[in-house]
Amino acid sequence: MELSTTTLSPTTGSWNAFPQRTLEAVDIAILVLYFVFVLAVGLWSMWKTKRSTVKGYFLAGGDMVWWPVGASLFASNVGSGHFIGLAGSGAAAGIAATAYEWNGMFCVLVLAWLFLPIYIAAGVTTMPEYLQRRFGGKRIQIFLAVLYLFIYIFTKISVDMYAGALFIQQALHWDLYVAVIGLLGITAIYTVAGGLAAVIYTDTLQTVIMLAGALTLMGFSFAKVGSLEELQSRYFTAITSNRDRNTSCGLPREDAFHIFRDPVTSDLPWPGVLVGMTIPSLWYWCTDQVIVQRSLAAKSLSHAKGGALLASYLKILPLFMMVLPGMISRILFPDLVACADPKLCKEICGNPSGCSDIAYPKLVIELLPLGLRGLMMSVMIAALMSSLTSIFNSASTIFTMDLWGHFRPLSSEWELMIVGRVFVLLLVVISILWIPLVQVSQGGQLFIYIQTISSYLQPPVAVVFILGCFWRRTNEKGAFCGLLVGMVLGLIRMVLDFVYMQPRCDEADNRPAVVKYVHYLYFSMILTLVTLVVVVVISLLTEPPPDAMVSQLTWFTRKDVPAEKEIPPTSVSPMPIPAHGSQEGGIPSPPPVQLEISDGPENLCGDQKHALAARKSSRLMKVFLWICGMDSKDQDSSEPAAVTKTDTTVASQDERPLVQHVLNMNLIVCLSAGVFLWAFFA
Numbered sequence: 001m002e003l004s005t006t007t008l009s010p011t012t013g014s015w016n017a018f019p020q021r022t023l024e025a026v027d028i029a030i031l032v033l034y035f036v037f038v039l040a041v042g043l044w045s046m047w048k049t050k051r052s053t054v055k056g057y058f059l060a061g062g063d064m065v066w067w068p069v070g071a072s073l074f075a076s077n078v079g080s081g082h083f084i085g086l087a088g089s090g091a092a093a094g095i096a097a098t099a100y101e102w103n104g105m106f107c108v109l110v111l112a113w114l115f116l117p118i119y120i121a122a123g124v125t126t127m128p129e130y131l132q133r134r135f136g137g138k139r140i141q142i143f144l145a146v147l148y149l150f151i152y153i154f155t156k157i158s159v160d161m162y163a164g165a166l167f168i169q170q171a172l173h174w175d176l177y178v179a180v181i182g183l184l185g186i187t188a189i190y191t192v193a194g195g196l197a198a199v200i201y202t203d204t205l206q207t208v209i210m211l212a213g214a215l216t217l218m219g220f221s222f223a224k225v226g227s228l229e230e231l232q233s234r235y236f237t238a239i240t241s242n243r244d245r246n247t248s249c250g251l252p253r254e255d256a257f258h259i260f261r262d263p264v265t266s267d268l269p270w271p272g273v274l275v276g277m278t279i280p281s282l283w284y285w286c287t288d289q290v291i292v293q294r295s296l297a298a299k300s301l302s303h304a305k306g307g308a309l310l311a312s313y314l315k316i317l318p319l320f321m322m323v324l325p326g327m328i329s330r331i332l333f334p335d336l337v338a339c340a341d342p343k344l345c346k347e348i349c350g351n352p353s354g355c356s357d358i359a360y361p362k363l364v365i366e367l368l369p370l371g372l373r374g375l376m377m378s379v380m381i382a383a384l385m386s387s388l389t390s391i392f393n394s395a396s397t398i399f400t401m402d403l404w405g406h407f408r409p410l411s412s413e414w415e416l417m418i419v420g421r422v423f424v425l426l427l428v429v430i431s432i433l434w435i436p437l438v439q440v441s442q443g444g445q446l447f448i449y450i451q452t453i454s455s456y457l458q459p460p461v462a463v464v465f466i467l468g469c470f471w472r473r474t475n476e477k478g479a480f481c482g483l484l485v486g487m488v489l490g491l492i493r494m495v496l497d498f499v500y501m502q503p504r505c506d507e508a509d510n511r512p513a514v515v516k517y518v519h520y521l522y523f524s525m526i527l528t529l530v531t532l533v534v535v536v537v538i539s540l541l542t543e544p545p546p547d548a549m550v551s552q553l554t555w556f557t558r559k560d561v562p563a564e565k566e567i568p569p570t571s572v573s574p575m576p577i578p579a580h581g582s583q584e585g586g587i588p589s590p591p592p593v594q595l596e597i598s599d600g601p602e603n604l605c606g607d608q609k610h611a612l613a614a615r616k617s618s619r620l621m622k623v624f625l626w627i628c629g630m631d632s633k634d635q636d637s638s639e640p641a642a643v644t645k646t647d648t649t650v651a652s653q654d655e656r657p658l659v660q661h662v663l664n665m666n667l668i669v670c671l672s673a674g675v676f677l678w679a680f681f682a
Helices: 025-045 055-059 067-077 080-093 094-124 127-135 139-172 177-227 229-237 268-278 278-288 289-296 301-314 319-332 342-349 356-367 372-408 412-441 445-457 459-470 476-499 520-541 608-625 641-648 657-680
Strands: none
Touching: 025 177, 025 372, 055 177, 055 608, 067 080, 067 177, 067 229, 067 301, 067 342, 067 372, 067 412, 080 094, 080 319, 080 356, 080 372, 080 445, 094 127, 094 268, 094 278, 094 289, 094 301, 094 319, 094 459, 094 657, 127 139, 127 372, 127 459, 127 476, 139 289, 139 356, 139 372, 139 412, 139 459, 139 476, 177 229, 177 319, 177 356, 177 372, 177 412, 268 278, 268 520, 278 289, 278 445, 278 459, 278 520, 289 301, 301 476, 301 657, 319 412, 342 356, 445 459, 445 476, 445 520, 459 520, 476 520, 520 608, 520 657
């Protein structure tokens, strides 16, 4: 049974990628129920941890068990950009984009077994903070903090905003700004109020919803085309009727069902997939604040490893949940999803380069029955909200701990809590202001676009982290020079890519040779090698790092016990205030300042009206502070961050032998499954 694909409006002459089919009462009810569940889980999580401390707000109290950690890792990674982008890449070019997902299967395990023990031994909260303690100085920490915020705001947020807005606008016919502002408002509320604990627990709920909805849509999709063999045969005949017969535009790739492709002429050459793709993937899974912060929130290294294993197993699913349904969408709607004429593509989806990104929304709107459309709307909103909350919380952590803490080193914990929450609100404003630029971006290249940016900016950072963690001779001068050289080269290539855009299939390719012939994955390999050489050479030519910057900060020294670890309490502690009436040197001390508002109106100059107003204001303030988790301002919260910093020590490295054996056996099983999948689809 073929679906109706009425595409040309007789009245306007324009093409309709999305018929005026919208959600009905049952779908709306499911959406409302979803929001109720999310808010309920967010409120429940507010009682789970002490949100008024750095550790409670930014690391969820360090008390998370393995299953919410694993679910949050998956939900933070798989945003709405994955559903739209992976399905679009599948419709346009086949299964090759799955390599990014299966590469992540291995890298998240590398995080848990190799990198995380070092981070836990170092007792850090953020990744720039680790490099500051490993190399000393401030310039690397500030450099990376600014770079991370730049990547979060202008790539991760923008991609998820574009993908989520595309789905919501076309499915609900809502105004774009109303939909996005509403979603951002909800995400900001429980991110600000609950901290990382609320984000992780709501991510767990989002993961269940995403898996249920996406697997349901996968079942409906395969019911239309039959088996995987039927999909393979029909995909190659899914050709749009409006293509130019004199060009290759609109034709499926011959290697659509292969991950390893030609090393010279293909869109994803296999050497680049094996090496050039792995370096940015290691940056993302092993050094990105969004991912590492969830693992640091685990109560022990064993729970962090269990969470990584769960996330690794779940990373098998995107091929079946997103890529293959995108290919099925091309089969069912070839004139729309596989559009090849720039003018018609512009009318269909607003993008002359192609309309493959509408593959997943098209399936949802056309294929699912009443009620399930509401479930899939919940899935897309869950994907959008989970990724945005993760980015908001992690960006807030970096800004508060690495930038604000640098300019105000004696900030109290109370001040850090306020700054962290205010910065989340600032990110919301920046996200809304970024929407017009996202709307005019190249949506047809959404998933590949974000991977090219990753290949230009992330390899130098990955090299510095890898050498810093596993080569004790690496010093600050070598690391900073490597970062600087790598970033300059990466930014030059990124600017060239924006200046000389990839031509459409019916246009001549007049780009410079360095852009035309050097694939972005090959450039990632070159950038990695250049950064590696610079760091090693400069480090060997300069003095080695002192023992204090190596002990407990590398793989081989992570179990060192430093001679002097404790900070003398009198070195940075605020000067104690003598009790009222005591004397020092014969001088009576002044009475302490009364900060609390007295319940008695006689203490307010006898003005009972002012006293009543003050009490009401005090109660409102207490309610507000309780919502933000800042109602329990104890004595320690006013001490400088240098004193309270010791409270952010993360999970324990101790592992019980039986649990360790079970985890290692699961590691072998997971790695074997990954190798089999790579070999089968290569």
